[in-house]
Amino acid sequence: MNRDQSMVLARLHLGAILPLLEDVAAYDPVVGEAIAGWNFALQFRLSGGDPSTTLVFEEGRVTAYRGQFKGYPATLTFKNADFLNDVFQGRTKKSPLPNLAGIFKAKQLMQVDSVLGRLEHYLKPQPETLADPETFAFCVRVTLYAVAFGIKEVGEHDPEVRPIVLNLPDGTVEMRIEQGPAAHLTIKGGSFYPQRGPAENPNAILEFADLQTAWDTFQGNIDTFSAVGSGRIKLRGFIPLIEGVNPLMDRLAYYLSD
Amino acid sequence: MSKAEEKLYNFDKSMELFEEAAAIIPGGIYGHFSPTLTVPGFFPFYTAKAEGCRYTDIDGNEFIDYMCGYGPMVLGYCNPVVDGAAAAQQALADCTTHPGEVMVKLARHLVELIPTADWAFFGKNGGDMTTYATLVARAFTNRKKIIMVRGHYHGVAPWCTPPGFGGIIPEDHMHILQVAWNDLDEFEKVVRQYRGEIAGFIAQPYHHINFGDQVMPAPGYWEGIERICREEGIVLILDDVRAGFRLSMKGSGDYFGFKPDLSCYCKAIANGYPISACVGRKELMNAASKVFFTGSYWTAQVPMAAALATLQELENTGAIEKMKETGTLLMEGLKELGSRYGLEITTSGPPAIPFMRFTEDRDFFWQQLFCSEVTRRGSFFHPHHNWFISAAHEKEDIEETLNHAEAAIKVLKEKI
Numbered sequence: 221m222n223r224d225q226s227m228v229l230a231r232l233h234l235g236a237i238l239p240l241l242e243d244v245a246a247y248d249p250v251v252g253e254a255i256a257g258w259n260f261a262l263q264f265r266l267s268g269g270d271p272s273t274t275l276v277f278e279e280g281r282v283t284a285y286r287g288q289f290k291g292y293p294a295t296l297t298f299k300n301a302d303f304l305n306d307v308f309q310g311r312t313k314k315s316p317l318p319n320l321a322g323i324f325k326a327k328q329l330m331q332v333d334s335v336l337g338r339l340e341h342y343l344k345p346q347p348e349t350l351a352d353p354e355t356f357a358f359c360v361r362v363t364l365y366a367v368a369f370g371i372k373e374v375g376e377h378d379p380e381v382r383p384i385v386l387n388l389p390d391g392t393v394e395m396r397i398e399q400g401p402a403a404h405l406t407i408k409g410g411s412f413y414p415q416r417g418p419a420e421n422p423n424a425i426l427e428f429a430d431l432q433t434a435w436d437t438f439q440g441n442i443d444t445f446s447a448v449g450s451g452r453i454k455l456r457g458f459i460p461l462i463e464g465v466n467p468l469m470d471r472l473a474y475y476l477s478d
Numbered sequence: 479m480s481k482a483e484e485k486l487y488n489f490d491k492s493m494e495l496f497e498e499a500a501a502i503i504p505g506g507i508y509g510h511f512s513p514t515l516t517v518p519g520f521f522p523f524y525t526a527k528a529e530g531c532r533y534t535d536i537d538g539n540e541f542i543d544y545m546c547g548y549g550p551m552v553l554g555y556c557n558p559v560v561d562g563a564a565a566a567q568q569a570l571a572d573c574t575t576h577p578g579e580v581m582v583k584l585a586r587h588l589v590e591l592i593p594t595a596d597w598a599f600f601g602k603n604g605g606d607m608t609t610y611a612t613l614v615a616r617a618f619t620n621r622k623k624i625i626m627v628r629g630h631y632h633g634v635a636p637w638c639t640p641p642g643f644g645g646i647i648p649e650d651h652m653h654i655l656q657v658a659w660n661d662l663d664e665f666e667k668v669v670r671q672y673r674g675e676i677a678g679f680i681a682q683p684y685h686h687i688n689f690g691d692q693v694m695p696a697p698g699y700w701e702g703i704e705r706i707c708r709e710e711g712i713v714l715i716l717d718d719v720r721a722g723f724r725l726s727m728k729g730s731g732d733y734f735g736f737k738p739d740l741s742c743y744c745k746a747i748a749n750g751y752p753i754s755a756c757v758g759r760k761e762l763m764n765a766a767s768k769v770f771f772t773g774s775y776w777t778a779q780v781p782m783a784a785a786l787a788t789l790q791e792l793e794n795t796g797a798i799e800k801m802k803e804t805g806t807l808l809m810e811g812l813k814e815l816g817s818r819y820g821l822e823i824t825t826s827g828p829p830a831i832p833f834m835r836f837t838e839d840r841d842f843f844w845q846q847l848f849c850s851e852v853t854r855r856g857s858f859f860h861p862h863h864n865w866f867i868s869a870a871h872e873k874e875d876i877e878e879t880l881n882h883a884e885a886a887i888k889v890l891k892e893k894i
Contacts, residue, residue, distance in 0.1 A: 383641040384642040387641070391841075423840075424841065443500060445504075445505035449496050449500065449507065449514060450493065451493070455514065457842060457846075460689050464642065467643070
């Protein structure tokens with residue numbers, strides 16, 4: 221992975237993966253218990269400040285904010301993108317250095333690794349995790365959100381896909397699972413605005429017939445063209461929008477395959 | 479309830495065969511025939527037989543065909559004149575160690591038919607010829623860059639396939655410049671910016687894109703393009719693959735009043751037999767001969783005999799005028815239907831290569847529903863791609879189709 225790609229991966233970790241702790245905290249009792257008494261803001265930032273994401277823990281809930289955060293939160297600064305990626309992928313035992321506010325939260329910070337580990341539990345689940353239908357449904361839902369958030373990071377920052385993005389029409393793509401969760405992505409002038417949930421007025425809809433089809437698609441275990449032909453994936457509306465987003469999804473899978 | 483409303487097709491066998499195909503063929507059905515470009519479940523996937531302007535799918539459903547095989551069928555499927563000429567040639571020779579006399583006859587015919595043609599070269603697909611034309615332009619000018627119009631389709635070679643498709647790398651487009659359709663100012667600006675570096679400008683005769691209205695050349699557009707190309711030594715390449723021999727037997731350059739240096743033909747040239755052609759001005763003939771471009775089947779004689787017969791039959795039967803009249807009947811009928819049911823319909827493109835959409839339906843949601851409902855009643859309407867009219871379509875076929883369309887528009891009215 222070259223320097224540009226390492227930076228994109230770092231952005232994915234902070235911009236697409238870390239915010240999913242909002243969902244995991246609301247679903248997972250292990251995380252819920254761990255953060256029950258936490259009432260503080262914790263910023264993850266690359267040296268220099270971009271990218272950065274701040275998690276605000278409050279009353280057992282987590283809210284993620286991308287970019288600059290007002291105030292003086294506890295902060296973990298990563299010296300470079302490679303190091304950030306190694307930490308998020310569990311490849312190093314070294315930790316980022318906290319700021320002074322972070323030192324005052326040393327007890328909580330010692331638990332952050334295990335809290336973040338629950339993200340991997342759902343995003344890269346073991347077969348036994350997927351065996352439980354409810355957990356499987358949750359894994360699909362957070363992965364759907366990761367895809368929506370991840371497309372933004374790849375689309376806006378990966379130089380390899382910029383020629384594609386520059387040709388993308390403006391509009392909103394809704395990605396949804398029949399009788400299941402949805403996410404949507406608004407594209408405007410080459411920038412991406414992902415959201416959880418259905419869109420009010422989507423210009424195009426990408427619909428998976430069921431959770432399994434969505435999961436198989438996200439894992440790269442399905443020929444999506446065949447799945448569209450067989451009706452397991454339905455495309456509606458202004459399909460060029462979906463065609464434009466599709467290579468970004470492929471590129472996202474490349475980054476997250478490791 | 480009319481007869482058209484009662485009969486709704488199902489596509490069970492198409493879907494079943496597709497499942498089998500998907501296990502052993504990438505994408506099941508690939509390229510522009512891919513079901514991903516229609517609405518799977520409401521459209522046929524596989525053809526069993528075809529005759530005239532109709533075909534039957536493997537479920538036994540019969541369709542009046544408004545795609546004509548995406549253009550190649552122009553005189554009707556199984557046209558006896560064309561098939562007869564092909565069969566006669568087949569009985570003599572087809573793909574042999576040497577080309578046949580028919581190759582020279584066909585070249586002679588094209589040179590006499592098309593005003594800007596002094597020579598002809600043959601391949602198999604439209605994309606062969608557009609790529610060949612860019613090579614000729616480069617060989618002629620000793621320059622590298624090609625200007626193309628944003629959104630125009632010239633085949634599947636890497637230079638003209640948009641980024642994002644599998645295997646395409648940024649370097650494939652290193653010498654490709656893009657301009658907007660009908661924007662002479664932008665064209666001039668790009669030419670100024672890369673003065674002395676541009677080998678050719680390639681464009682379709684009018685803007686026939688998917689997911690949008692077809693846009694005719696603005697007054698003075700082609701005149702301006704031709705002038706700038708002449709002044710700057712840029713080879714003007716007409717990609718007439720889709721429109722050629724449907725608007726004019728002399729080619730779309732003649733139809734729109736400009737003189738391309740190179741013109742590429744395929745689709746309607748042989749009523750479905752595999753052949754394409756590039757014709758050009760004599761000044762480019764030496765450069766053309768220096769381009770090494772060939773294929774195993776490129777001198778096959780059966781398609782050449784079919785092409786000769788097709789071109790002669792198109793001329794002899796007044797097919798161009800007939801397609802124009804039939805297409806007009808269809809488009810006017812659809813507009814009238816829309817007006818009757820309170821849904822304004824925009825039609826675009828020449829009548830022989832028409833397209834329609836609901837004016838309010840910017841994102842094609844209504845279009846997808848409407849075309850699905852028409853198709854499962856027996857008239858194949860592609861929701862996103864321009865349609866094709868053939869000389870085999872008769873007034874009665876259009877009337878039957880308008881019945882299908884009326885039933886479909888009633889369903890649309892209920893659902894929107």
